[in-house]
Amino acid sequence: MTSKEQTDHNEITLLPRAEEPAHILIKKSLPHHHIPTPQFHFVEATSISLNLTNKEPFTVTSIYIPPDTDPTLYTLDLETLFQLDPNPNICGDFNAQHQNWGSPINTKRGKELVRFTQVLGMEILVPPSPTRFGFNSATILDLARIKDFILPFSIISLPELYSDHNPVKLTFQLKFTTLHNSVTTHTDWTKFQNYLKNQIDYRLLKINSNTDIEISVEKFTKNLQNAHRFATRTVKKSTAAYINANIKDLIKTRKKRKSLANIKEPTN
Numbered sequence: 301m302t303s304k305e306q307t308d309h310n311e312i313t314l315l316p317r318a319e320e321p322a323h324i325l326i327k328k329s330l331p332h333h334h335i336p337t338p339q340f341h342f343v344e345a346t347s348i349s350l351n352l353t354n355k356e357p358f359t360v361t362s363i364y365i366p367p368d369t370d371p372t373l374y375t376l377d378l379e380t381l382f383q384l385d386p387n388p389n390i391c392g393d394f395n396a397q398h399q400n401w402g403s404p405i406n407t408k409r410g411k412e413l414v415r416f417t418q419v420l421g422m423e424i425l426v427p428p429s430p431t432r433f434g435f436n437s438a439t440i441l442d443l444a445r446i447k448d449f450i451l452p453f454s455i456i457s458l459p460e461l462y463s464d465h466n467p468v469k470l471t472f473q474l475k476f477t478t479l480h481n482s483v484t485t486h487t488d489w490t491k492f493q494n495y496l497k498n499q500i501d502y503r504l505l506k507i508n509s510n511t512d513i514e515i516s517v518e519k520f521t522k523n524l525q526n527a528h529r530f531a532t533r534t535v536k537k538s539t540a541a542y543i544n545a546n547i548k549d550l551i552k553t554r555k556k557r558k559s560l561a562n563i564k565e566p567t568n
Contacts, residue, residue, distance in 0.1 A: 322346045322362045322392060335359065335384055342374035345392075347384055358449075359385035363392035371408035375416045382420070391444040391470060393432075399510050401426035401440050422447040427457040431466045442468045491531035496523065 322344045326332055335347040347361040361381055365374055381388055397403035398410030401424060417424055422445050430438035442465060444455065452473040457466045500523050505516055 322364045324348055324360070324362050338380050338384070340377045340380065342369045343377040345377070345381065345390075347381070347388070349385070359388045361388055361390045361392075363390050363394070365393065365395045365409070367395045369395070369409075372412045374409070375412060378416065387447045387449065389444065389446050389449065391442075391468075393442050393465065395441055396443075397439055397441070400424070400514075401443065402428075402430075402511055403439050417445060420447065423449075425453065425455050425470065427455050427468055429457045431457045431468055433464055433466075441465070444468075444470050485532050485534055487528065487532045489531065492527050495527040495530045 324346050326348065331351045331353075332348050333351075335349055337346060343363055343365045345361050345363040347359055349357055349359050351357045361384075363381075378390070381390060394409070394413060396410040396413045397405055397407045398414055399406055400410075400414055403410065413424075425444040425446060426440050427442075429440075431440050431442040432438070440457075442457075449472070453471060455468065455470045457468050459466055505512075507513055507516065
């Protein structure tokens, strides 16, 4: 699995392979240190701590769970990883299938991973396409688990290696910008509504699984975002203080009366 932590052009590469299932390659320019590996009984993992400038330190772990590992007890080793950092970023081959991330079946290991993740309030990140290809099969086995990581991210499966597993690229936007405070936007809500009327198919959806729900919600969200972009334009924000319309009228009346009072009567 490949993970790219975006700090301009800095990269971290996680390498779970059969002969070296949980190694990490990292550029020397990234301030980091290796976290001593505790004793595991069911998984293989390597962890590092990143200490980026002006960022809170956080842990990245490359993990490999062998397919013959006990499908429930492996979470004991995951608990051990939580002792290294309460908010770890764990990426790798979990060898777990579940319909929550597009698998056709729910394996015992997959169900246990979902349960364990929900109990700890974590989030499972999965690419939109399969990561492992077998004979007449394609599944998502390579995942990432994060907790309280609020920065924007993207995750994709890359068909780039001659292997039954695709590398997975996970990008965290550690540097991102927002609109300058002197700039604001204006949304034409009529345009917004018209866009949705013309672009969305309002026929009843056929929902047969959790995956169908996730796909429908994602599609609906994208339609809303596209409609907002279509109907929104950037405008300069006024630097003047806000004044109520009634008060503005009173100020105008006062100025007018003051100017009339200053007009002198003509002398004969």
